[in-house]
Amino acid sequence: LDQEEIEDVRAAALLHDVGKLEVSREILYKAAKLTDEEYEEMKTHIDRGVSMLSPVGGSLRRVIPIVLSHHDRFDGSGESFRRAESIPLAARIIAVADVFDAVTSDRPYRKAMSPYEAKEMIVKGKGTDFDPAVVDAFEAVFLKGGMEVPHIVV
Numbered sequence: 001l002d003q004e005e006i007e008d009v010r011a012a013a014l015l016h017d018v019g020k021l022e023v024s025r026e027i028l029y030k031a032a033k034l035t036d037e038e039y040e041e042m043k044t045h046i047d048r049g050v051s052m053l054s055p056v057g058g059s060l061r062r063v064i065p066i067v068l069s070h071h072d073r074f075d076g077s078g079e080s081f082r083r084a085e086s087i088p089l090a091a092r093i094i095a096v097a098d099v100f101d102a103v104t105s106d107r108p109y110r111k112a113m114s115p116y117e118a119k120e121m122i123v124k125g126k127g128t129d130f131d132p133a134v135v136d137a138f139e140a141v142f143l144k145g146g147m148e149v150p151h152i153v154v
Contacts, residue, residue, distance in 0.1 A: 001089075007059065009090045012066035016094050019049030019067075031108040046071060046079060066090045070098060075128045084131075092131040096122055096138050099129075100147075115147065 001009070020028060023045050027038045034042060049067045053060065069082060069091035076083030103118045113121070119142050126135040141147060 004059075005090065008062050008066065009093055011060060012063040012070070012090055012094055013097060015049070015053065015060075015063055016067050016070045016098065017045060017049065018052055019045035019047065021052075022048045029108055033109070043079065063090075066094060070094045073129045074131050077128075087131075089131075089134075092134050096130050096134050099125075100138070115142075 023042060027034065027041055030038065046068060050064055053064050053067060065088050069080065069087045072078035072080055072082045072087045072091060072095070074084060074087070074092070099122060100115075100118050103113045103121065104115055106112045119139065122130060122135060123139060126132050
């Protein structure tokens, strides 16, 4: 990636879930499984995030397609049914990072996975949930110990 693309990934990583600011706290912090209605409400965070970012100008405007696509799956079974290379590369990167972060963090409804369990789950999703090239890069960094927080600059 060139420097501009790296900056877009960084900005999108920080902003991809901004739409959750408009989702009720009861849903966000619910300790039990979401009802169908609550799940539909949670899914609105993508469109809400895009709406929040749309008035923003400059380079942040480039993150909108990334935010819009961060829950798309490589095989086309995600939120918008985009697949493979029709999903922006930055969104494919954010998808892997977001899942790794989510499953290695304690949630009200479950305990965190170990980083190794999370890595294996992501590797199993290679080609279906995740871009194989992104998973390969993630796995290479993981195996080199590059996932340690001191190595990650926000």
